[in-house]
């Protein structure tokens with residue numbers, strides 16, 4: 505299924521404590537941002553990439569795209585203070601009213617092409633589909649370090665990106681959130697508010713988001729395993 509992808513890359517990576525955008529850190533010698541871009545560059549169904557960037561990082565990123573032969577980036581709008589705003593800036597810039605839009609964290613470089621295929625197919629059929637994995641640990645709701653409830657693990661999924669939507673649905677959800685001043689931690693939350701069913705597609709546990717220093721070790725191990 506053909507799609508365009510929006511990659512928010514305008515964060516500061518505070519939890520990584522790298523002193524700069526964590527997406528410039530390298531895994532096996534290649535920037536995290538390029539690892540992620542490569543996945544979409546190589547997917548024949550990916551028609552265009554829209555990258556939200558910090559304006560002061562635009563030139564560095566442009567040079568990186570050139571050096572690593574990334575050709576599908578059609579625009580690099582300025583990101584916002586929140587991830588949700590960065591994604592919205594890309595969707596506005598892409599100006600797509602039909603077709604599928606995928607939203608994917610630039611900080612998740614290990615997304616499997618097979619998951620993208622499953623996800624886009626499901627979003628094409630239903631309008632909204634997101635990637636997730638079943639929770640592994642026992643999950644409890646805790647307030648002030650005291651357990652309030654043990655949740656039924658069978659019903660719990662850890663949600664990732666990509667999240668894929670029919671363009672009309674995503675745009676409507678973003679417009680409504682903007683109007684209401686609603687801030688969500690992912691795009692699915694915005695769509696849920698419209699009472700539209702969002703389908704969850706099983707992804708892989710290695711689709712980790714590079715968030716803290718430990719994730720870099722995991723990232724190196726994943727790449728090593730894949731290169732064997």
Ligand code: CTP
Nearest residue numbers: 512513514515516517518519585586590610611
């Ligand atoms: N992002 C963005 N615009 C923001 C915040 C985040 O485009 N205002 C992007 C990040 O670059 C990243 C993705 O959204 O690719 C997921 O966000 P996260 O992992 O939280 O990255 P950061 O916000 O950079 O990290 P931190 O929260 O630790 O500062």
Ligand code: MG
Nearest residue numbers: 515516517587
């Ligand atoms: Mg963040």
